[in-house]
Amino acid sequence: xxxxxxxxxxxxxxxxxxxxxxxxxxxxxxxxxxxxxxxxxxxxxxxxxxxxxxxxxxxxxxxxxxxxxxxxxxxxxxxxxxxxxxxxxxxxxxxxxxxxxxxxxxxxxxxxxxxxxxxxxxxxxxxxxxxxxxxxxxxxxxxxxxxxxxxxxxxxxxxxxxxxxxxxxxxxxxxxxxxxxxxxxxxx
Amino acid sequence: xxxxxxxxxxxxxxxxxxxxxxxxxxxxxxxxxxxxxxxxxxxxxxxxxxxxxxxxxxxxxxxxxxxxxxxxxxxxxxxxxxxxxxxxxxxxxxxxxxxxxxxxxxxxxxxxxxxxxxxxxxxxxxxxxxxxxxxxxxxxxxxxxxxxxxxxxxxxxxxxxxxxxxxxxxxxxxxxxxxxxxxxxxxxxxxxxxxxxxxxxxxxxxxxxxxxxxxxxxxxxxxxxxxxxxxxxxxxxxxxxxxxxxxxxxxxxxxxx
Numbered sequence: 001x002x003x004x005x006x007x008x009x010x011x012x013x014x015x016x017x018x019x020x021x022x023x024x025x026x027x028x029x030x031x032x033x034x035x036x037x038x039x040x041x042x043x044x045x046x047x048x049x050x051x052x053x054x055x056x057x058x059x060x061x062x063x064x065x066x067x068x069x070x071x072x073x074x075x076x077x078x079x080x081x082x083x084x085x086x087x088x089x090x091x092x093x094x095x096x097x098x099x100x101x102x103x104x105x106x107x108x109x110x111x112x113x114x115x116x117x118x119x120x121x122x123x124x125x126x127x128x129x130x131x132x133x134x135x136x137x138x139x140x141x142x143x144x145x146x147x148x149x150x151x152x153x154x155x156x157x158x159x160x161x162x163x164x165x166x167x168x169x170x171x172x173x174x175x176x177x178x179x180x181x182x183x184x185x186x187x188x
Numbered sequence: 189x190x191x192x193x194x195x196x197x198x199x200x201x202x203x204x205x206x207x208x209x210x211x212x213x214x215x216x217x218x219x220x221x222x223x224x225x226x227x228x229x230x231x232x233x234x235x236x237x238x239x240x241x242x243x244x245x246x247x248x249x250x251x252x253x254x255x256x257x258x259x260x261x262x263x264x265x266x267x268x269x270x271x272x273x274x275x276x277x278x279x280x281x282x283x284x285x286x287x288x289x290x291x292x293x294x295x296x297x298x299x300x301x302x303x304x305x306x307x308x309x310x311x312x313x314x315x316x317x318x319x320x321x322x323x324x325x326x327x328x329x330x331x332x333x334x335x336x337x338x339x340x341x342x343x344x345x346x347x348x349x350x351x352x353x354x355x356x357x358x359x360x361x362x363x364x365x366x367x368x369x370x371x372x373x374x375x376x377x378x379x380x381x382x383x384x385x386x387x388x389x390x391x392x393x394x395x396x397x398x399x400x401x402x403x404x405x406x407x408x409x410x411x412x413x414x415x416x417x418x419x420x421x422x423x424x425x426x427x428x429x430x431x432x433x434x435x436x437x438x439x440x441x442x443x444x445x
């Protein structure tokens with residue numbers, strides 16, 4: 001033990017608040033070193049658990065891109081819902097009777113299931129709990145609390161329609177999204 | 189008879205036998221106690237149990253039955269892993285393979301599935317019994333706490349196992365379950381304060397659970413790892429503490445005189 005004490009540097013003595021590592025302070029010194037030891041271990045483990053937490057958030061995703069092109073406006077007949085991009089991108093491309101476009105997320109606002117477009121009944125119907133929506137995304141039956149969300153849709157440089165899922169227009173309860181978000185509609 | 193004793197002598201009176209069992213066993217109080225003391229698995233268990241403590245009408249034996257179900261699930265689960273790939277392309281067909289082609293596959297899968305339902309039910313009955321007999325009271329409060337964690341882990345094991353067949357039931361269960369995480373205050377992108385704290389679908393708790401923003405391959409793999417490795421590991425450690433504390437807190441709870 002005597003050897004250990006001699007290994008203490010001048011700096012450590014200063015850290016302890018003593019100018020000289022005398023026999024009287026050896027208890028304090030031991031306490032201090034014990035605290036430093038356990039403290040470093042605790043700090044090490046704390047930083048490691050942060051790293052462990054960060055580990056669960058991948059940097060690269062092998063998912064469908066959040067911006068994608070969906071063909072030319074002329075490909076879309078008015079008054080129809082296109083479900084072609086539902087499976088891969090979770091998005092419907094909808095053209096209203098007046099010729100304007102919007103892109104809507106295929107996700108029920110109740111618990112996130114995928115509703116289906118029922119052409120004969122002209123409504124979106126969620127298979128999970130029966131929520132129903134008009135073509136505009138406004139909910140009118142079932143447990144859904146608000147209209148479905150829309151994405152930004154624009155015309156790309158090559159003339160194709162471009163959907164940007166990073167810009168979202170969330171449905172407001174009881175409000176028609178066409179009126180709340182006129183910018184979600186693309187007039188061609 | 190002389191031949192039989194010759195054979196037992198040959199089997200028992202050698203270094204191998206003695207190295208495994210260390211001492212002779214006679215059916216005495218002392219040797220029965222030594223058998224429990226000297227065994228790494230049994231030493232979690234009290235050396236002696238009061239007669240009143242094994243009254244089935246009081247304990248219902250539900251804790252032990254839960255452990256029994258866990259053992260069955262570990263064994264069948266490990267065997268099932270030999271035929272199952274946790275990938276989007278193969279998971280569902282592997283389950284079909286197990287059900288229709290793999291020898292004994294269907295009974296293994298059904299033992300695992302029904303055993304899981306069974307464990308969830310008996311663990312709740314166990315908790316009910318402990319509550320109704322007041323066995324959570326001093327000095328057993330700590331073990332009640334451990335038990336609550338074990339209950340939650342049992343539910344999580346059941347939930348994560350639900351996704352592994354990658355069928356419609358599992359897919360939508362995970363979708364809905366992780367959306368609940370997304371709606372949790374301060375943790376999910378749909379919850380309160382999410383805009384204030386800049387929580388998006390790409391940095392919230394749902395993202396960590398799914399390994400992405402969509403329920404896809406990463407979600408299946410993560411669910412599988414939690415189900416087969418991570419949660420059973422934690423549950424096993426907590427179970428060891430749970431059983432040990434039953435012993436240290438004065439043996440299994442028993443009727444008051």
